[in-house]
Amino acid sequence: MAEADLRTTDRAILETRKLTKVFGGLTAVNNFDSQVREGEICSLIGPNGAGKTTVFNVVTGIYKPENGSVVFNGKDITGQKPHQIVSGGIARTFQNIRLFPNMTCLENIMAGQHCRGSAGMWGSIFRTSRQKKEERHIREVAEARIHQVGLWESRDELAKNIAYGSQRMLEIARALATEPGLLALDEPSSGLNPSETEELMVFLKSLVKENFSIFLIEHDMNVVMGISDWVIVMDEGARIAEGRPETVYNNPKVIEAYLGYDDDQQVNGES
Amino acid sequence: MEDTRISKLNSFFSPQQGTLFAVLGIFVIYPFAANNYYIDVAFFFGIYALLGLSLNIVLGEVGLFDLGHAGFYAIGAYTTAILNTKFGVPILVLLPVSAIAAALFAYLVCSPIIHLRGDYLCIVTIGMGEIVRLSLINNPFDLTGGPNGVFGIDFPSLGSFFVIDSSIEYYFFIWIVVGFSILALIRLQNSRIGRAWNCIREDEVAANANGINVRHYKLLAFVLGAAMAGIAGNIYASKLMCVSPESFSFMESCLMFCIVLIGGMGSIPGVIIGAAVISLFPEIFRPFAMYRMLIFGTVMILMMMFRPGGAWPRRRGGADIKSVLNTWRKNG
Structure with a gap:
């Protein structure tokens, strides 16, 4: 918990409190707590199917949560319509680009x-x-x-x-043109080549200087480690770890979630 | 930079303005050169142009498949017919009244169905159009005259000295209305509202996620489209002096749909071309009336195959039918 003090500011721009989203029998997001602080790049990582995009969809109003709340700038925005949330100041992009093609x-x-x-x-x-x-x-x-x-x-x-x-x-x-306080980017580097990814990282860093906060879902560990101020790790709908990028990178629980766990170690009690 | 843009605009506009003036000239001279029969053909061309423009808002700009547009047209025509014959309200007063009646009807009927996507919405609108037509046949409250309809509708007039009662006057009446509609629609296309409509057509989820109130703008399109169809209904009723349910059949909705598809979705000049094709086609093919629908169907199929963007697609921001159908798939 002492780690929380290492974050850039105390002021949270976005908070999810005990967020739960259920699809039929599957609990996609389970009691998920998180905070994005003002002026930071906060990354949400986790293996496929961990529920990251669902969190985004709940935050941006595309899904309604079964339980819990989303607080933006001190205001409860749970259950608002997507367009209201955009006017409120959260803009997003999509994992598979959704422009207006024509x-x-x-x-x-x-x-x-x-x-x-x-x-x-x-x-x-x-x-x-x-x-x-x-x-x-x-x-x-x-x-x-x-x-x-x-x-x-x-x-x-x-x-x-x-x-x-x-x-x-x-x-x-397009998301920036909505004049948001928080930019929610769903895997912005997917499909980009290394040099484009590099440019993207520089660009995102420059946005933080412009006073935007960024909530990022990302798979590319170079991006996550390179630009995040804070990393939240999700697995099976729940938060399993959070912290500065270096700390999270070495967290055994995170490694376990990504690589699966080692039976031998459990048996020998060496973990 | 500003200079180059202006000169670009100039070089782009002058031939366009030239053709515009030429077309306007032809429109003004035409009725003096043609006989009454051909003036009436041009009048119905105008009615179809207005109907096409009204459906173009819903289908072309927003990409909503509305196959019940004749319902709104009927509401406008019957509002005029009933209020004029039963209560003696002048036709020109009824022009805005018909528009408001059709718009109100669209608002009430479309509010609960507006969230439906693609083909589902299409089927519900077909039902809506048919319900309107069948209600008119059933003669509710003894108002609509059943299958015979309502007759004895007045001419549009202002006092006794300005009366629209000849073919040539009707011709100018409808085309002036069409002209103002085109002007308003061009302005809407180049505004925040027109862009919001196109965004919804392109990707509803993304539009919503970019702060566009999708429900509101879809309803606005329906309401505005219905209001324009209501105006067309008013003029049609006063021209024919009688209205009957058979003028507002499903076939009429299909024709409006074809006008937009033939011309190009979202393209105003395209809609005019489409209306010309639909209204002049039966005249040209009068000798082979038996094969009319056969030829018409073949033309539509060939259009969809080889020119899905329409005869005159919008230069920018237009869409073809294939891409709209693809959006349905994408949005699930």
């Missing part, structure tokens, strides 16, 4: 700004000065974000036509 890259990012706008149907039809101003603002924000991820050149291309690595970055840019 829209341009810039339009994709502009979609992220949707929840910050308010122009209605009549405002859009009559082009009120407020609507025009808002539309200009949406475009400016989107253009700034597309510059930031280095996709300015492909702004007018359809999202489905750009390279896979660029699509990943575009999805992150």
